[in-house]
Amino acid sequence: MSEDAANGAGGTVAGRNGSDPVLRRPTQADVARAAGVSQTVVSHVLNGTQPKSMSQATRERVLEAMGELGYVPDQTAQNLRLRRTMTIAAVVPDIVNPFYGLFIRGVQDEARQHGYDLLTYNTDGHRDLELKALGVALSGRVDGLVGTTFHLDETDFAPLLRRGVPICMLGGQMSFDDLDEPLVDTVSVPDDSAARMMVEHLIDRGHTRIAILAGEPDTPPRYNRERGYRRALAGRGIAVDEDLIRDCDFNERGGYDAMLGLLRSDPRPTAVFAANDLIAIGALIACRERGVRVPDDIAIGGFDDIPAAALVYPALTTVSQRNQAIGQQLVRLLAERLRGTYTGPARTIENGFDLIVREST
Amino acid sequence: MSEDAANGAGGTVAGRNGSDPVLRRPTQADVARAAGVSQTVVSHVLNGTQPKSMSQATRERVLEAMGELGYVPDQTAQNLRLRRTMTIAAVVPDIVNPFYGLFIRGVQDEARQHGYDLLTYNTDGHRDLELKALGVALSGRVDGLVGTTFHLDETDFAPLLRRGVPICMLGGQMSFDDLDEPLVDTVSVPDDSAARMMVEHLIDRGHTRIAILAGEPDTPPRYNRERGYRRALAGRGIAVDEDLIRDCDFNERGGYDAMLGLLRSDPRPTAVFAANDLIAIGALIACRERGVRVPDDIAIGGFDDIPAAALVYPALTTVSQRNQAIGQQLVRLLAERLRGTYTGPARTIENGFDLIVREST
């Protein structure tokens, strides 16, 4: 109502294709006109600049005009002018995977804490989509980047870094994790040590014929977890049977299919280490269907400690990555760079992990 | 390297607080200078405007300069100029809830299809956070809005609608769902009918003493699912025992706690309808702990068909909302409005649902 009147001549704009007319957003100029001041003043009361000097009367007049017009500052204009968007991007393979869902939630909460919005990208672990996600940072849409990628290396990140866009990644999954001098801040999850701990737990339970449902080939998690598996066996003097190392998709279906294959092998393994909980749960289901008792006939260990791990039957022994905390941690590192609080070389924070023994082993 | 040189005088800018110097992003002006043309021409080759007229030679020179400088158009400038951001916002209570995780994934995929990026907001079902999410749309950061809110009504959406920002919501959860003339497009999930179907299934199994773990008070899902529950009982001539209607949080903990309460009631219910799968899973765990067999002693039905529902033991009978499809559907509606392909009155699409009978009932 008052908004309509105050917009003055030409205050409305034709809706596209003849729908209801749409109001033009009021601008600072509109507010200034309504309050009888210059646009500058409006900007100043908006931003609280010139704290001492402005007269109380003017400020109130402006505030009132803003209220009447329903003025809301145009972020796109602020973004251009201030050269920042107060938005960060989070890149993950798949938000539906509870591990990344929790991770994103941590990112989200921490980002809000610092006043940042969050743009999310699912890459499904495909390089082209991962690159596309970097593109949004290159085009100035976001101020920084967190997340994890499977197929990017330092040269992919370089253009961003050169332009001063800070990047903080979930490490231990990055291809360039082995570089001497990391280029981006990372929270590193020591996948190999964690995997090793899990497999050693299996060995401690008396197993020697231990299979691994290793995940998708050519991905960092796969690589690191398999490495941990091999080291655990080697450390205890157990020979690796390559036939016990099985590829599979990182989800229930993958675990289910691969487990069926494993059940046909002779002799059967007495324990299996699944590269993530989704795989482990799929394996659990395969066993149940085939009448194989867990853990009596076969022990199954998982990885990630997603919420469902505690809920399946038998409850899954797994390794916790504290994923929500990782997301928060990452944003904290990023925020320090965005604020300029920290400007030093790349940092690596080693994330902890816990072996969580439940019923499946 | 070439980028450095080509930026020419003043091409670098001091990093904040003395870190490595950071390159200024090349602009169209930089490209124009390098190619010996005007900025206008650069813009034209970038956007393919003036398709016929430009000389091949010029175009190539410009393209080459772009490549050398590593030019990427500044989205914030485009946003301001074009008055659109190619970004939409998705508002959900909690992305960690698999129902919304899947929903978001659907939104994400469909949005990318149409060239839109996605800004996500978790509200935890709190009105203030829901309003904050609307704020980003008001400030011009996004071109449209999808998602679901618990505590907003038509008056909250009005300012956005007035400004021509299209909104498409997951209905059946909205407070103004009962309005004669809905103001926003909705994909409506008929919670009440679906809940009714579930409860009737329980009755068909011979149960008459049926409890409901109803979820959080004063939320639309709670309201609608409880209504379906009441109607099912009424329809079969079963009196409602108000003591069998229990509040709980929409998660496993809530289901667990409420179920323990229910197990203490005398006489015990022989079946319980949980307002979502997370609640149902919590209830399952409570039963297992107390040695109550499901479904023999108590049958449990859920709602949502999250992936874990098929994986718990016993596998959960539930009702599927086809949630990923809902997200896609919503974005499709939104995209039509953004493109101007559709400009008519608000549409409501009734979403289907399926009763999925597994082992828990």
Place this chain on the structure above:
DNA sequence: TTGAAAGCGCTAACAG
């Protein structure tokens, strides 16, 4: 076939 210039809405240096 190309270029000059206006302006999207805002911030901030500077002048009065």
Place this chain on the structure above:
DNA sequence: CTGTTAGCGCTTTCAA
């Protein structure tokens, strides 16, 4: 205490 002015990087009319 308030206003003038110059852009941020881009698109798009209009003129040459």
